[in-house]
Amino acid sequence: MKKLVSVALSAIMTVSVLAPCRGVMAQQAAESETVSTYSASRASDESKFIIDENGVITSYKGYKLTVTVPETINGIIPTKIGDGAFENNVVVRNITLPDSVTVIGKNAFKKSYVETVTANGVVELQDSCFAKSSLKSADFPKTEIEHNAFNGSNIASVDMPKLKSADGGFTDCKKLKTVKVSSLESTANGAFSGCTALQKVYASKLKKFDSSDFSDSKTIEMLFLPGADTINLDVTHNMTLYCGDNWKNGDISNPNKFNLNIIGGDNVVSMHTQNLDNDAYTHRSTDDIIDTLGAQIRTKDNGLRFGFQIDMQKLDFFSLLLSATDASFGFVYTYDSLDGKTEAEKNQILRAGASGVHTRTASNYNSKGFYFNYNAVFTSIPSNHLSDKVYIRGYFCVDGMYIYSPVVSNSYADVASAVLADDSVEQGIKDSVKLSLKEVQ
Template sequence: MKKLLSAFLSFAMLLSIVAPFNSVFADTRYDVLQASCDLAQMYKKDGAYKKELLSDSSKSVTVGKRIIVKSEDDNINTYDSVNSICAGGYVFAQYATEASASKAFAEFQKAGFSPEYDSITSVDGQYTNTKVRDKRYEWAYGACDIDDTLNYYKYRANREVIVGVIDSGIQYNIKVFKNRVIRTYADFSGEASGDEMDEFGHGTQVASTVAMCTPDNVKIEGFKVSNNQIITDSSVLLALSHIKEMNRKPDVINMSFSGTEMDSHIETEINELTDMGIVFVGSAGNDGREVKSYPAAYDNVIAVAATDKNNNPCDFSNFGNYVDIAAPGYFTAYSATSGSNAPNYTYYQGTSYSAPIVASAAAVVLSEHGGYTFEQVKSKLMSSAVPFREKDCNKKYGKGIVNFSNTVNNNRCKEIKANYSSGVYNERINVSLSCDNTLVDIIYTTDGTIPSKNNGNVYTASIFITQDTRIIAAAYEKTDSVFHGKYFCADYYIGGSDYVIDDNGTLNAYLGNSKDVVIPDKADGITPLSVGENCFKFRDLNSITLPDSVAKISDYAFYDCNAKALTANGATDVGKYAFAHSGFSSVLLPNCKNSAEFSFDGANVQTVKLGKVTDLKKGVFKDCQNLQTLYCPSIVDCKSYVSNSFENCKSLKTLFAPKVNSMHIDIPSNVNLYVNNRLSLDYSIVGDYRYIFIAPLEIGINALRDFIEKHTPNSFSFKDSGGFANSKGAQIRAVDSGLRFGFNWSKMADLEDLADKVEYGFVVSYSDTDNLDINNAHKRVKASKISQNGNQTDFNLVIKNIPPKQRNTVFSVRAYVNIDGLYFYSPIVKRSFNQVATAVVNDEEVDDSTKAPFNDIIKEVRA
């Protein structure tokens, strides 16, 4: 069962003003458009599912007789389907019964495909709180500063930006769309008319929202996937496939529909279109609950929640950690369908209208920055949003409310400065505002609304703050010759604690104003035990130090936090996405036992230590493009067949895992892997990279080296850790009849600086041997005296008081450096006491007085 929820579709009216069209398509578009006609015939056989749909309160039904498979092979075996269509890189197969479809589904899986069942979804054709208006203006425009931004762009020449609307089509011949719509003739609904004319109304409402929120350089294209209350995964999939083949693709695509599940192939198409430069925006849905809604929850879609007139989340809006940003959820849009004789302004509610507001803001960003990628547009929108109050903990509704004017960079007043930053203050304060520009009015509000010349107070003297207050301010030049400044926003909390912490010791928010946060052993009288979900999400800080009492770092705790350094010595558990997209340069967790799936996804981190983690979970370091050193001294299992732990880790140079027993290698980088010789290895070649496995060549165990030499390609090589320390030879100590063996070590900073334990020592064999390590030595001796000079370390072994009868005995000696369980060795030095003495006596450069004691020693041995 799949579920799609789309807010408040309605029937409406028609004006007969025809818009121009100039869309250019690749020839292959006809293949996809024809497929929509063929699929429409399949949809006619869905009567039983439609009947079930009408009686199902979940409003979604899986079509058990239709399967979707990604393939471009017209001759693919569809296992007794009654009909099949191949278009857009997919095969749509219809079956006579659900049993035959189920059997085919299993056969597709056996053949290596990833089949999905199609689904039909009932969209809600009713809406509430609707009012017919005589004008477009509502509070939503002011909440996002849309009007001022439109006025700024009104007389400026800007590059054309196209917003695509995947919905129920567009009534393109009404006044609001004059000179704004580019015709597509794309109908992928059950009607397959070859015309994107909206017969249901929702697409027109969404598209008119875009038209009213953007300047004239922004054009709109409609891609019709529904003509009534039904949307199918297959129709959305065809629309995306069709867009992929267009010569001039939309720059932004809005998707105001949502569901708890969706065909995974849709995400594949979205990802491919994102790589082509398209920005996707999706609505979070209208169940008023915490739930992942698709397509909004996909990584490459900007997910939008809804807010009300007081800038608080709407009670109908879905929410969750996947939500990126919010926008007004009540909006005056056009109500019009092909059967109406005139459009009306109508007041609607739903995230269906929040999403196109954000899509419009994305189009504004692309008007100035045509080369921006999806991530750059998303970052711009989020960084310029008006944030939610930290104390309100509304981070599951995104970083803040989208603000159009804050995205504008050029020809504007300077930003506001204040003598106090956001934070907690023990007593009332006087906040002074200033601007580097002269001849400006500073206009501010304290009620959370956006200030303008028509709304707010003109700043004339410092603002006396005696209670919790939000100040939003901007500078307006008196001559109106430039655009007003970006909005300054600060929250002042008078009295109370810097921390929001519950009775269970969960730290939920930090309200203080320090950029270097040191969490005390007691916060508000309570011992912190965990960092709560979203606690530092979106925060702009320098460093964070947690007390050792904090054992748990919850899901999303540091998501998109810009701090650079973290100290968390007590943390044992790290939740999903805890550090995702964060700015930390290093995260050192020496006692961490569990790091959940995607915990560092997309983080800027360069160095990570997971001291006690024994297995790497799915996608832990996915898209960590700056990760250079990963230190995991306790890891045993590093398999990742489903989703590579190191996907897109293009900079990884060092992976320290001396205890790992199994590893799947497909790291897209040249990397040194510090492992053990018993490692079981499998791999997927991902490019022309060099993988160097560094391990002790233990006596009698050459498994890893032998495997690499026998099975792996030229890009794999083995390096014996037995050649890392240097030998300085051996010397006689005549004073105590001893031998001194000298060694030298060049520090491996990328490992030793992260290690809990670095031990210098020696292994000794009382025989002449070429096989010597920690496992077969007669004696193991820790180095007692170490001399360090910069990165160089000298350490010596002295064997004292060798009796005359043993002075011909050969001692085999090898130095080691043990870094958290991995042994690095020097070459073996083999010497007898008499050999060294004889060498000195026979050395012509040594004077007789120096040789005298050694001659006596040799005579003593011979006697």
């Protein structure tokens, strides 16, 4: 059938955000005096740095706890922290690098007492650059490459949204609890082995998850792996696994003694749990988490509106959003008839990216408490298509993981007939519906 209707994603955003308003508080508290606060940062003395003609800082001769590397040193722009430049340094605790520094070299901070590093321009971390250091967190917003960079360090959290591969990089980080690596595609050489305190792994693009790269991690509570096509999971403790439609290979072993919660589509989960006892796991289907709010007609423009509602408490959405780098919501729909299909078949057909299925992203919604409502409106439906059904479902996508409503279907004529047959509907509304049917005919 030809596409003869247009789609408008119609909604109104009403979002309130509660946050401290220091400007207002200061104004109220300072009616009789002027209050102002500020902070300043001064680059460290250039003479304390040794830099070569290529911009490589080879050593630091200062004795400050907090170091800000200058943007130029002796007229040279620094581009790299050289091999071993701060190795075994017991003085420096905090260091800020200029954006011109893109590489931290081998053993650069190995066995040092550095606790925090601000390095917004760094894209590469070389071998053992923070090995066995006192570094507390790995927050490197642009780093794509690391080579065994953090093994044995004190880091408790990792937030590296651009990191693409982890090659033995976090072994024996005994204090590491949270890993957010939304671009990570591969791990190797026991990348997270020996991380005995690890609780949360958020790796939305990781292609293959293998428990051997996470050996001795007996405390993982959450694995977010919607992009994985291979998952080999040895269940040695209670955990929740988020999986996507790409999961095709791998096995789940030893779940019987622990609570394994799996959140994913019906087909994918059933394929990987068919050899497990029913009481060995709990499955929460992503195919019916979002609620549908029925359909309405708009007589002013021959429109058919479908409503959807997200209950943020249902799946701990807030916890996911705290780690997410990308989130969206919208609709998938088709004009092709799905009559005669089972609900499972409809769910499988009507998925984002499937052949013959249209996907539209919504940008606005109504919010009230934990509930988010949004609508899809099909407008200007011609008279010869009033009885044609639209098959539609709402979705919420978090870093590539789609969470859906059940599939619903309706036509303009069906909804109009229901309105006319409903004794509780006011006569004025019925007259408008009758008039709209007459006008389009």
